[in-house]
Amino acid sequence: MSNMNLYEKLGGEEKIANVVNDFYDLVLADNGVNSYFKNTDMDKQRQHQTKFISYALGGPNQYTGGAMTKAHSGMNLQSEHFNSIVGHLRTALEQNGASANDIDAAIDKVDTLRSDILHK
Numbered sequence: 230m231s232n233m234n235l236y237e238k239l240g241g242e243e244k245i246a247n248v249v250n251d252f253y254d255l256v257l258a259d260n261g262v263n264s265y266f267k268n269t270d271m272d273k274q275r276q277h278q279t280k281f282i283s284y285a286l287g288g289p290n291q292y293t294g295g296a297m298t299k300a301h302s303g304m305n306l307q308s309e310h311f312n313s314i315v316g317h318l319r320t321a322l323e324q325n326g327a328s329a330n331d332i333d334a335a336i337d338k339v340d341t342l343r344s345d346i347l348h349k
Contacts, residue, residue: 234287235286235287235331235338236283236287236288237288238327238331239286239325239331240325241283242283242288244325245279245283245286246279248321248324248325249275249278249282250275251324251325252278252321253266253271253274253275253278256314256317257271259317261309262310262314265304265310277294286335286338296345297345297346298346301346301349302349303349304349306346306348307348308347311343315336315339318335319332319336
C-alpha cells in the first residue's frame, strides 16, 4: 500500500468526488467564503474540482482548467479565506475516512498553490 499514490489511497475518482461534494457542502455553509461561489454553476464546479484534485493527487490527467493564478484573478482572496477552504477540505477528507497521514499529504499538496491563489 505504501507504493500507492494519494489518488489511489483515497479511493480514486469516485471517492474523491464524494470528498469534493462534502467539501462544497461545507464551503457553501460558510458565510466567510460562500460569497465567492454565488454566481458559480456548482454542478460544473464540483465536476471540475473532482478532476483537478484527482490529477493533483496523482490520478489521471483529465484536468482541462486554467492556471490557478488566472482562475482566481480579481478575487483578492486573503490567507483567512484560503485557510478556511483548506480547513473544509481537511474536514471533508476526515468525513470520508482518509488517514491522518494522507490528509496531511493532501493538504501539503494544496498548500503549494497558496501563492498562485492569494491576493490576485
